[in-house]
Amino acid sequence: MVAPALVFFFVFAIIPLGIALYLSFTKWDAISDPVWVGLANWPKVLSDPVTINALVLSLKVIVISWVVQTPISLLLGVFTAGRQRYRAVLAAIFFLPLILSSAAIGIAFKAILEPNFGLAASFGLPFLKQDWLGNQELILYVVIFIIAWQFVPFHTLLYQGGVRQIPVSLYEAAEIDGAGRLRQFWSITLPQLRYTIVTSSTLMVVGSLTYFDVIFVLTAGVPSSGIRILPIDMYVTGFSANQMGEASVMAMILVVMGLLLALAMTRLTGFSKMASQQEGL
Amino acid sequence: MSTSNVRTDGQAPVSARGQDSRSRRWPPVRVRRPGQRPNVIGGIGGFAWFFIIIIPIYYIVITSLRPQAGFYAGNQLVPPSNATLDQYVLVLKSDFLLYLANSVIVTVVSVVVTVFISIMAAYTIVRSRTRFVRSSFSLFLLGLAIPLPATIIPLFYMLTKAGLYDTLFALILPSIGFAIPLTVLILANFIRDVPNELFESMRVDGARNWRMLYSLVIPLSRPAIVTVSVYNALNVWNAFLFPLILTQSPDKRVLPLSLWTFQGQFTVNVPAVLAAVVLSTLPIFVLYIFGRRQLVSGMTAGFNK
Numbered sequence: 285m286v287a288p289a290l291v292f293f294f295v296f297a298i299i300p301l302g303i304a305l306y307l308s309f310t311k312w313d314a315i316s317d318p319v320w321v322g323l324a325n326w327p328k329v330l331s332d333p334v335t336i337n338a339l340v341l342s343l344k345v346i347v348i349s350w351v352v353q354t355p356i357s358l359l360l361g362v363f364t365a366g367r368q369r370y371r372a373v374l375a376a377i378f379f380l381p382l383i384l385s386s387a388a389i390g391i392a393f394k395a396i397l398e399p400n401f402g403l404a405a406s407f408g409l410p411f412l413k414q415d416w417l418g419n420q421e422l423i424l425y426v427v428i429f430i431i432a433w434q435f436v437p438f439h440t441l442l443y444q445g446g447v448r449q450i451p452v453s454l455y456e457a458a459e460i461d462g463a464g465r466l467r468q469f470w471s472i473t474l475p476q477l478r479y480t481i482v483t484s485s486t487l488m489v490v491g492s493l494t495y496f497d498v499i500f501v502l503t504a505g506v507p508s509s510g511i512r513i514l515p516i517d518m519y520v521t522g523f524s525a526n527q528m529g530e531a532s533v534m535a536m537i538l539v540v541m542g543l544l545l546a547l548a549m550t551r552l553t554g555f556s557k558m559a560s561q562q563e564g565l
Numbered sequence: 566m567s568t569s570n571v572r573t574d575g576q577a578p579v580s581a582r583g584q585d586s587r588s589r590r591w592p593p594v595r596v597r598r599p600g601q602r603p604n605v606i607g608g609i610g611g612f613a614w615f616f617i618i619i620i621p622i623y624y625i626v627i628t629s630l631r632p633q634a635g636f637y638a639g640n641q642l643v644p645p646s647n648a649t650l651d652q653y654v655l656v657l658k659s660d661f662l663l664y665l666a667n668s669v670i671v672t673v674v675s676v677v678v679t680v681f682i683s684i685m686a687a688y689t690i691v692r693s694r695t696r697f698v699r700s701s702f703s704l705f706l707l708g709l710a711i712p713l714p715a716t717i718i719p720l721f722y723m724l725t726k727a728g729l730y731d732t733l734f735a736l737i738l739p740s741i742g743f744a745i746p747l748t749v750l751i752l753a754n755f756i757r758d759v760p761n762e763l764f765e766s767m768r769v770d771g772a773r774n775w776r777m778l779y780s781l782v783i784p785l786s787r788p789a790i791v792t793v794s795v796y797n798a799l800n801v802w803n804a805f806l807f808p809l810i811l812t813q814s815p816d817k818r819v820l821p822l823s824l825w826t827f828q829g830q831f832t833v834n835v836p837a838v839l840a841a842v843v844l845s846t847l848p849i850f851v852l853y854i855f856g857r858r859q860l861v862s863g864m865t866a867g868f869n870k
Contacts, residue, residue: 285685285686285688285689285774285778286685286686286689286690286693286698286701288682288685288686289682289683289685289686289705289745289749290686290701290704292682292738292741292742292745293704293705293708293742293745293746295738295742296716296720296738296739296741296742296743297708297711297716297739297742297743297745297746298708298711299719299723300716300719300720300723301711301715301716301719302719303719303722303723304715304716304718304719307718307719307722312722314721318722356610356614359606359607359610360607360610360611360614362604362607363604363607363608363610363611364611366604366607371611374611374612374615376857377615377618377619378614378615378618379853379857379861380618380622380853381618382799382861383799383846383849383850383852383853383860384803384842384846385802385803385804385805385820385821385824385845385846386803386805386821387803387805387821387822387824387825388821388824388842388845388846391824391825391828391838391839391842392621392624392625392839392842393621394828395624395625395628395835395838395839396621396624398835401641402641403620403621403624403641403642406640406641406642407642433617433618433621436614437618441861465604490710490712493712494712494713494714494715496714496805496806497805497806497821500805500809501805501824501825501828504828504829515712515714518714518715518718519714519717522718523810528718528722531718532718532719535714535715535716535717535718535719536715538712538714538715539711539712539715541712542710542711542712542715543710546709546710547710
């Protein structure tokens with residue numbers, strides 16, 4: 285009875301990877317049939333400054349997103365794990381972005397960031413009145429902010445769940461030993477959350493690598509060089525410039541990077557999904 | 566009504582190990598728990614984040630109520646004095662209900678099929694004694710690491726060849742393929758916790774696989790089924806890349822894609838675009854109000870163990 289699931293999974297998730305590999309050795313304009321060109325696409329793509337720029341931008345997005353989102357999610361996760369009524373109310377509001385689609389978020393922020401009559405212009409603060417999406421230096425950070433806006437709630441949830449699983453007895457023991465609140469955070473909360481941190485970070489890193497929707501909507505489908513990260517570069521090359529062969533090379537790069545990052549994150553931290561996750565019990 | 570004695574409080578825990586039992590026990594067992602203590606840094610951060618979240622949402626809602634003419638005159642933070650639902654009417658008249666119906670069809674079919682075949686797979690993986698079947702668990706695990714955008718070109722190729730391009734099937738089939746790995750993993754972890762004696766006693770009674778599935782596995786894993794259903798539904802409902810690439814004609818359009826086309830169509834009418842945003846979120850928002858617990862636990866399904 286495992287067959288139907290395996291068939292679906294193979295046909296729509298595994299076989300596409302094989303086809304992407306095949307297409308990466310072809311020249312294909314998305315209309316006629318693919319023509320075999322051997323290895324020609326690979327050196328072309330890998331030496332293209334646009335691709336290299338996309339790789340660098342992707343890595344930037346991954347690193348900065350992690351640095352921005354992790355402390356915020358951790359702080360909010362610990363905060364919302366509390367049982368106070370007002371915290372529950374705040375938490376309910378924090379989680380609202382989770383129900384919005386990426387398309388909705390992209391459209392909303394496009395309107396908000398409009399320099400002349402968007403929301404940013406209405407605060408009366410001159411520095412907010414910028415061409416946020418047009419400025420090639422700024423757009424990367426704008427996108428990172430929006431990613432945080434969209435995904436911090438999810439990671440907050442993970443941390444909230446993690447914190448609530450920490451046995452109360454640990455804190456009681458620490459209190460008897462006279463440990464202060466910060467000390468308890470560093471010596472109990474943080475170490476106890478190690479699996480949550482790994483899970484959250486892995487999802488964050490792989491998620492940032494594959495980020496597409498909001499950037500696409502925000503830039504009205506014509507992403508500028510300042511935010512042309514790998515998936516975007518792949519889309520533009522494949523579906524706008526009709527160079528599917530080259531775009532398939534990028535797809536393969538995405539697959540390899542995704543697998544490597546996921547492996548590295550789990551290996552480096554000595555974490556295996558199959559291991560017991562009964563933290564501290 | 567409940568066919569089993571498992572928790573029916575709708576808490577939908579991802580594991581059956583009762584990780585949340587502490588939080589559900591009320592009145593509290595202990596007088597002073599860590600969660601009850603003040604947290605100054607967290608409080609400041611919490612309120613700061615509150616504003617970061619609420620201001621854009623507030624802006625979306627009030628702007629969607631502005632009349633199109635001169636919507637940008639004056640301060641955008643002040644609610645409109647001449648609020649109107651005209652933009653909502655305009656959006657509803659622009660085939661919105663068709664897109665809604667498409668979204669509902671794609672989401673319901675994908676989720677039902679995914680959950681049904683995943684529960685069969687999970688049950689088999691957990692109960693099987695053959696090595697091959699058990700090892701397919703690790704295969705699904707691997708599936709979690711496949712970046713979705715990387716498959717879009719080959720999927721476009723495959724579905725075009727199969728003549729399914731620009732049909733709702735082109736959205737449903739890959740959605741199922743991508744939802745299966747996590748769904749199987751979560752359900753398998755859950756079914757693993759069902760006591761072996763239950764299976765044995767049913768076997769003694771002569772029950773076969775289908776009967777076991779129907780009278781034992783499905784009722785017992787109801788919380789996990791709710792969780793994975795919510796998680797998958799949200800993912801499919803909000804998906805953008807698949808519809809963008811795999812469909813083309815307006816009558817196959819789903820909601821997130823319709824937002825994108827509204828944006829092109831109503832370029833200067835920002836209130837109408839934002840009204841479409843509000844309308845497309847409304848069904849999920851209603852669910853959020855009535856079933857926040859399931860929705861929230863569904864969203865972190867399987868990650869929070």
